[in-house]
Amino acid sequence: MSWHVCAPDEATPLERLAQNLLGGDGGELRTSPSHSFEMYVVAADVVISMKELVPHETLLANGSLNSFDESQGNAMFVSHQWASSSHPDPNMEQFCVLQDALKNIMSAKRLFVWYDFFSCPQSASAEQPRQLAIRSIPTYVDRCQFFIILCPPVQHTEQEFTLNRRSWESRGWCRLERMAQELTTRADACFAVEFKSATHHEEVAPFGREKAPVGLGHFTVESDRQMIAQVLQGMVRRKLHSYLLQGEVHNYRLMLNLQRVHYRGLPLNPIDDLVPAVQSGTQDPAKFAAESFLLQNGFQSVSERTAAGWTPVCFAALDGSPLLMMALLEMRANVDDRIENTQPSSTFGQNAHLIHMCAFLSNNDALHVLLGCRADLRLLDRYGATALHWAAFANNVNGIDALLSAGVDPIRRNILDATAFRVGALAGSIEAMKVLLPLTPSQEVHLSVHDALLHGAGTAEVMSALITMKADVNHQLATPFLSPLGIWFGCLSLRHRWSESKLSAYAYHHYSATPLMGSIITTSFEATKALLAAGARTDLRNARGRTAADLAIEMGAPDYVLSALADPTYACVSDVGTEDSDMCTTRL
Numbered sequence: 137m138s139w140h141v142c143a144p145d146e147a148t149p150l151e152r153l154a155q156n157l158l159g160g161d162g163g164e165l166r167t168s169p170s171h172s173f174e175m176y177v178v179a180a181d182v183v184i185s186m187k188e189l190v191p192h193e194t195l196l197a198n199g200s201l202n203s204f205d206e207s208q209g210n211a212m213f214v215s216h217q218w219a220s221s222s223h224p225d226p227n228m229e230q231f232c233v234l235q236d237a238l239k240n241i242m243s244a245k246r247l248f249v250w251y252d253f254f255s256c257p258q259s260a261s262a263e264q265p266r267q268l269a270i271r272s273i274p275t276y277v278d279r280c281q282f283f284i285i286l287c288p289p290v291q292h293t294e295q296e297f298t299l300n301r302r303s304w305e306s307r308g309w310c311r312l313e314r315m316a317q318e319l320t321t322r323a324d325a326c327f328a329v330e331f332k333s334a335t336h337h338e339e340v341a342p343f344g345r346e347k348a349p350v351g352l353g354h355f356t357v358e359s360d361r362q363m364i365a366q367v368l369q370g371m372v373r374r375k376l377h378s379y380l381l382q383g384e385v386h387n388y389r390l391m392l393n394l395q396r397v398h399y400r401g402l403p404l405n406p407i408d409d410l411v412p413a414v415q416s417g418t419q420d421p422a423k424f425a426a427e428s429f430l431l432q433n434g435f436q437s438v439s440e441r442t443a444a445g446w447t448p449v450c451f452a453a454l455d456g457s458p459l460l461m462m463a464l465l466e467m468r469a470n471v472d473d474r475i476e477n478t479q480p481s482s483t484f485g486q487n488a489h490l491i492h493m494c495a496f497l498s499n500n501d502a503l504h505v506l507l508g509c510r511a512d513l514r515l516l517d518r519y520g521a522t523a524l525h526w527a528a529f530a531n532n533v534n535g536i537d538a539l540l541s542a543g544v545d546p547i548r549r550n551i552l553d554a555t556a557f558r559v560g561a562l563a564g565s566i567e568a569m570k571v572l573l574p575l576t577p578s579q580e581v582h583l584s585v586h587d588a589l590l591h592g593a594g595t596a597e598v599m600s601a602l603i604t605m606k607a608d609v610n611h612q613l614a615t616p617f618l619s620p621l622g623i624w625f626g627c628l629s630l631r632h633r634w635s636e637s638k639l640s641a642y643a644y645h646h647y648s649a650t651p652l653m654g655s656i657i658t659t660s661f662e663a664t665k666a667l668l669a670a671g672a673r674t675d676l677r678n679a680r681g682r683t684a685a686d687l688a689i690e691m692g693a694p695d696y697v698l699s700a701l702a703d704p705t706y707a708c709v710s711d712v713g714t715e716d717s718d719m720c721t722t723r724l
Contacts, residue, residue, distance in 0.1 A: 149411045150434030154380040173269040175204040175276050176255045177211055177248035184235050189225060191258040201255075202248060209246030210281035213326070215313040216252075217304045220293040221356070224253045229290040230299075236334030250276055267363070274371050277316040283328040285314075285340060289662055300662060301330065302564065302595045308353030312364055315345055315398075319371045321378040333694065336659050338638070346394065346483060346497055347530055347563075351401025365402040372398065373407055380410075386444045389433050393454040397497050406455075408432055422463035429460055438467045445477030445486070453490045456499030461506070471509045486518040495527040495535045503535055513544045520551035521559070528556040528572060531565035536572065546575040552621050558584045564593035566601045573605055582611040585651040590642060594660030599667060609672045612648045645687065647679040656687045661697055674701055 147155070176192070182200055195201045204211055214234065218224045225231045238247070255276075256269040277283060287304045297303065304310050317328055328340040350368055355361055372395060379388035395406035411432050418424050430436065435448045449469035452460050465471055474489040484493055491511045494503040503523075516522060524544045527535040536556075540546060547555050557576040560568040561584035573581070585607045588598050603609060615622045628643035642657045652672040655663040668674075674684055682690070685701040 148434045148436065149414070149431060150380075153411050154383070157377060157381050173256075173265055173272045175211075175250065175272070175279060176201045177204045177250050178202070178254050180212070180238050180242065180247040180249055183249050183251075184238050186231075186235070189223070189228060189231060189253060192254055192256055193259055193262075195254055204248055204250075204279060206279065209248055211248045211250060211279055212282040212284055213277050213280040213313070213317070214249060214251045214284045214286050215304070215310055216286040217299050217307055217310060219290060219299060226293050227290075230286055230288055233288045233331055233334050234284070234286055237331050237337055240334065250280065270363070271367055273313060274316040274319075274367065277313065277326070278320050278322055280326050281324075283314070283317040283326050285328060285330040287330065288333050298596065298662065300595060301332075301592075302597065305348055306354050308350055308355045308360065308364065311345070311348055311350045311353045312368065315350055315368065316371060318345065319375045321374055332659060335692065344483070346397050349398055349400040349402075351399060353401075361402055365399075365404050368398070368402065369404055369407070376407065376410060385434065386442060386446070389442075389446075389451050390454065392432065393451045394497075396456050397454070397499075422459050422466070425457065425460045426463035426467060429455070429464075438464055438469045441476065443477075445475045447473055449473050449490060450475055450493070453493040453499065453502060454497065456494065456497060456502045458501040458505045461502045465505070465509055471506055471511050472515060474515075484517075488517045489515045489523075491515060491523045492517055492521070492526045495523040495532060495539065496530045498530060498532045498535060500532070500534050500538060503538055507538060507542050513539065513542055516550075520549070522548050522550075522556070524548070524556040525550055525554075525559045528560035528565055528568045529563045531560070531563065531568045533567050533571055536568055540575075546572060547577065547580075553619060554583075554587065555580050557581070558587050561585070561598070561602065562587040562591035562593055564588065564595065564598045566598060569601065569605065578606065581605055582608045583613075585609070585611065586613055586646075586649075586654055589651060589654040589658050589660050589663060592658070592660075594655055594658060594663035596662040596666045599663045599670075603666070603670045609652070609667050609670045610650055610676060612650055612676065612678075613646050614648065615646065641691070645678055645680060645682060649678040650676050650684070652676075652684045653678055653682070653687055656684055656691055656693055656697070659691070659693075661694070664697055665700065668700055 176196070178195065178200055179202065192201070202208075216224065216230055219230065220226050234249075238249075257266045285301070285304060287299065287301045289298050289300045291298055314328070317326060320326065329337055330340050331337045350364060351361060355364075372391065376388060376391055379385075379391065392407070392410075395404075399406065408428065411434075413428070414431065418427065426438075429452065430438075430448060433448065433451060438448050441447050447469065449461070449464045450473060452464050452469075472489060472491075474487050475484055477486060483496070489511075491503065491506050491513070492515070494500070494506060513523065517526075522544060524536065524539050524546065525548075526532075527539060549555055550559070554562075555572075555576060557569055557572040557580050560566075560572060569584070581602065585599070585602050588594050588602065615625060617623075617626065625643040625646055628640045632640035632644040638658060642654065645653065645657060649657075650672065652664065652667045652674070655661065655667060672684075677683055685698070688698050688701055
């Protein structure tokens with residue numbers, strides 16, 4: 137969407153701001169991140185040849201660090217979770233995966249790697265330059281062609297847990313790095329790739345930052361939240377200006393109104409002064425909030441609907457302010473309003489209602505306002521989901537409680553025949569599943585194991601939770617062929633014969649498949665271990681006659697997985713997740 141051309145006296149204040157930026161009034165300054173510390177990188181061939189990890193200071197002294205120059209090649213930003221409190225990877229388990237993956241993807245164009253232990257000062261006396269480097273992370277990400285999530289499952293050397301994609305997503309710093317990647321203002325934005333092992337790497341879907349705000353992530357040093365806050369708000373401000381310069385009105389409004397969600401857990405207030413304020417004659421706080429909201433969003437009335445199908449109150453549902461929501465409803469906004477069109481870049485599809493958006497975003501104060509104004513609990517989105525499905529997906533326990541108290545149907549099924557419990561499972565929403573469990577038929581619990589594996593939530597934690605909830609670890613799928621999901625799987629199965637992917641392989645082998653088979657196909661090897669420990673059978677066959685071991689061989693699973701399937705009484709613990717591991721010595 138671009139700004140429409142209109143006479144100066146017809147333009148809204150927001151349009152005039154955009155025109156000023158397009159005219160050169162600070163546009164470049166406001167959309168380009170700045171950095172205070174040099175971007176140091178290491179050539180990929182040097183990374184591959186490393187026998188040990190040495191810090192920034194050593195690499196700088198021996199000439200292995202380069203100041204990045206785009207004319208010399210592409211850069212890769214590596215985001216990862218440290219495996220100990222004082223060293224990023226004491227046993228080089230993660231790093232070996234990076235090295236082997238780099239060998240497999242090397243191209244003719246030179247490649248350079250940004251890796252925090254190499255690229256940021258590490259010595260105790262370098263606190264100030266280290267902080268400058270940390271504040272420069274948005275710039276580093278902005279200059280990279282590739283964003284790598286390095287998260288093979290390895291054991292933390294000091295604590296009893298496994299590092300994996302889920303633990304990576306729980307870290308505040310990792311969330312900030314990924315947010316920097318998604319909020320880049322470059323036209324040729326870098327794309328994200330996950331490295332699970334040397335041979336298992338895939339492009340990553342958008343982060344879903346609404347579910348995982350930076351400030352609600354875990355920080356080893358609590359004071360880091362204060363520093364991160366300013367970095368994050370700077371990223372958001374630049375992105376807002378970038379959207380205005382490009383005429384992306386809809387995306388500007390989305391970002392503007394999602395600020396409260398993005399800033400959760402941080403000492404920040406939303407940016408609400410981009411459009412110069414006008415004198416208001418009202419003394420009513422609610423009316424003033426509504427006037428300011430309409431001004432900043434470029435609306436002139438609550439009845440407007442954009443080309444993308446959104447009204448002002450739809451954007452207010454993103455903001456989540458109960459005062460604003462009530463003010464707009466009092467101005468005759470529709471309590472059951474919805475998005476009439478669909479936008480590929482939006483989290484919410486066609487027919488998502490206000491109650492769905494508030495439930496998903498955990499905007500529970502605004503949700504209570506809607507419920508108090510008798511919002512219809514039976515409203516469905518395009519995919520047949522209720523607000524309870526959305527709340528379960530977001531792990532919004534308080535929202536679930538509010539909806540159940542208001543009388544929502546807990547076993548209503550969406551277009552794929554899934555209840556809210558199953559939607560919670562596919563999102564890895566353990567707390568939501570616990571709340572919904574007493575209201576959920578046992579068959580839904582059994583199916584939820586398959587859902588979690590198919591949708592990337594097949595971690596040991598989620599599997600253990602479902603097993604505790606009495607899920608059948610040997611449940612064999614029997615998807616009706618003429619159901620929406622059955623038809624979709626049928627189409628993917630046909631495609632699998634000439635164009636294979638992880639998803640098509642799952643569809644091809646899914647009928648009569650057990651969760652153990654699903655864990656192999658989806659490379660959820662943590663789940664494989666958890667299922668074997670819970671007594672998953674290895675002798676069962678799917679409709680195509682394959683056992684879990686057959687599928688492991690067919691999919692090229694690591695040796696330690698093949699060993700565990702051959703002898704289920706043993707499993708790798710200390711070496712889980714490394715492809716060269718054959719040490720299966722710890723009895724389950």
